[in-house]
Amino acid sequence: MLDAKFVRTQPDLIAAMLKKRHLDLKTLSHISLAEFVTLEQKRLDLLHNLETLKAKRNQAAKDNARKKSQGKTIEIAALKQLTTTIQEIEDNVNTLTKKSKDFLLSLPNLLDAAVPVGRDETFNKIIRTEGPIPEFSFPPKPHFQLGSLTEENKRAASITGARFTLFKGVLAKLARALSQFFLDENIKKGYTELLPATIANEASLTGTAQLPKFANDVFRLSPPHENFYLISTSEIPLVNYHANEILNEDDLPLYYTAYTSCYRSEAGAAGKDTRGLIRLHEFHKTELVQFVHPTASQVQHEKLLSHSEHLLKKLNLPYRVVLLASGDIGFAASKCYDLEVWLPGQNTYREIASCSNCLDFQARRANIRYRTKKKGNLFVHTLNSSGLPIERTMAAILENFQTETGTVHLPAVLHSYMGGCKTLF
RNA sequence: GGAGAGGUGGCCGAGUGGUUGAAGGCGCACGCUUGGAAAGCGUGUAUACGGGAAACUGUAUCGCGGGUUCGAAUCCCGCUCUCUCCGCCA
Numbered sequence A: 001m002l003d004a005k006f007v008r009t010q011p012d013l014i015a016a017m018l019k020k021r022h023l024d025l026k027t028l029s030h031i032s033l034a035e036f037v038t039l040e041q042k043r044l045d046l047l048h049n050l051e052t053l054k055a056k057r058n059q060a061a062k063d064n065a066r067k068k069s070q071g072k073t074i075e076i077a078a079l080k081q082l083t084t085t086i087q088e089i090e091d092n093v094n095t096l097t098k099k100s101k102d103f104l105l106s107l108p109n110l111l112d113a114a115v116p117v118g119r120d121e122t123f124n125k126i127i128r129t130e131g132p133i134p135e136f137s138f139p140p141k142p143h144f145q146l147g148s149l150t151e152e153n154k155r156a157a158s159i160t161g162a163r164f165t166l167f168k169g170v171l172a173k174l175a176r177a178l179s180q181f182f183l184d185e186n187i188k189k190g191y192t193e194l195l196p197a198t199i200a201n202e203a204s205l206t207g208t209a210q211l212p213k214f215a216n217d218v219f220r221l222s223p224p225h226e227n228f229y230l231i232s233t234s235e236i237p238l239v240n241y242h243a244n245e246i247l248n249e250d251d252l253p254l255y256y257t258a259y260t261s262c263y264r265s266e267a268g269a270a271g272k273d274t275r276g277l278i279r280l281h282e283f284h285k286t287e288l289v290q291f292v293h294p295t296a297s298q299v300q301h302e303k304l305l306s307h308s309e310h311l312l313k314k315l316n317l318p319y320r321v322v323l324l325a326s327g328d329i330g331f332a333a334s335k336c337y338d339l340e341v342w343l344p345g346q347n348t349y350r351e352i353a354s355c356s357n358c359l360d361f362q363a364r365r366a367n368i369r370y371r372t373k374k375k376g377n378l379f380v381h382t383l384n385s386s387g388l389p390i391e392r393t394m395a396a397i398l399e400n401f402q403t404e405t406g407t408v409h410l411p412a413v414l415h416s417y418m419g420g421c422k423t424l425f
Numbered sequence B: 001g002g003a004g005a006g007g008u009g010g011c012c013g014a015g016u017g018g019u020u021g022a023a024g025g026c027g028c029a030c031g032c033u034u035g036g037a038a039a040g041c042g043u044g045u046a047u048a049c050g051g052g053a054a055a056c057u058g059u060a061u062c063g064c065g066g067g068u069u070c071g072a073a074u075c076c077c078g079c080u081c082u083c084u085c086c087g088c089c090a
Helices: A004-009 A011-020 A033-069 A077-106 A149-159 A170-188 A202-207 A235-240 A294-314 A361-366 A390-400
Strands: A125-130 A192-194 A199-201 A228-230 A246-248 A254-263 A282-292 A319-323 A335-343 A348-357 A369-371 A377-379 A381-389
Touching (some): A004 A011, A004 A077, A170 A192, A170 A282, A170 A381, A170 A390, A199 A202, A202 A361, A235 A254, A235 A282, A235 A361, A282 A294, A282 A390, A294 A319, A294 A335, A294 A348, A294 A381, A319 A348, A348 A390, A381 A390
Parallel strands (some): A192 A254, A246 A369
Antiparallel strands (some): A125 A319, A199 A228, A282 A381, A319 A335, A335 A348, A348 A381, A369 A377
8 A cells, every 4th residue: 555645745656657557547446546636635624624623522521521520510502513513524534534545455556666667578577597498308298297197187176176286196295395395495594484374354465455456366255254365375474464563673674484375266367277287276385575674675675586596596497587567567566576487398487486575565554564763663665475386386397307208307405305205207 | 152251552550431642560762870780760751644844733542343421441232352161173
């Protein structure tokens, strides 16, 4: 969420940001920027009016208290009328305040100056490419044709449905090994491990900005549990871990990591990536979240990126770093790097991690501040990155390290996590 | 699921209708004291929004939302969370 005062005093900057993002305000909100500015003006006028009347009432109540203690009579009729008037104006103010807040919640974050301007992902900027692309003496297969994945996917579909998966034997063990490996490495980098619930409430999803705009992308429980949602990422519990808190300035930065299941409805993705492990309704992911001092967030963003990259490097997976364009970047992010891993079976790079600096956008929504000695309580900056998703990493391992006979050589760092097993299938 | 108790500032804790944004304590900051430290003494110490160049000032906030009242931390209703006991349960 952006600061109300900022939006009403500099609406042109908001308009410019929306244009860069190629977003039409009409699709976000039923009121325009100009209407918001007049709405705010009206709200502040009424608020001033209301506060004057309340001051009058408070003074009268104090006078009455004194009179009563002196045994004098109290004049009530006029004050009764005053209370009625106050209630009417207060109702109006509340209505306007809610409209104003709804509008602010529907606005995406401001963009960093470094974000490439462009309509879609074709404008993303490739920052660097890491690791040699493997060469095969045979046509490399897509991951879903390796091992027992085809068969297990059928079973998963019959148990649940499309876009669900199931692992058996060594693949189940590989998933487990990866989760342990990721958590261990993240802890080494200074992250504190959390194991949160994978259901969160409406306030938490609003805090990280999955709500109100992206309600279609998440699974919601049925009544009477309609205030509960399945988390689409553990960023939700990790960021909201400190919701409504005032942190110590000296404690920043705070690092958290969690391995959880993640649930996504993939509402707009019909027909895309229908086979294999790339796009699932339920997948597993280890996530990285940082709460940092505003002056440090640029530097921390690069550091966070290096933490995600570290995992890919340890696994010897070839990847590239991409800076997302204004039309492709997420709602809450002001600047975002994607890590894209090489998938030989598809002869392309695919997103495997998303590393975002949200500035104070989420902190404002979730009310996460830090205490300063001189400047009062200020909003922290939040950053998040994948560290890493299990299924997409498995797909990358299977495809990059496959052999002509169909076996797969595991990266050395996983051998101990696999109980000494070095080759799959 | 049943019964009960509770939610007050950074923390602990008083307050059951009236100049209470809230006693007292702890913590913290600054000063005095000391060779130095501790103790002691003094002063200060919530947040948000609005107005003001500033000093300062108005409003709101005692879990959340409603209600009663001239006036609510205090009374009433709903919700929520925590704790204790019972039941059930991985």
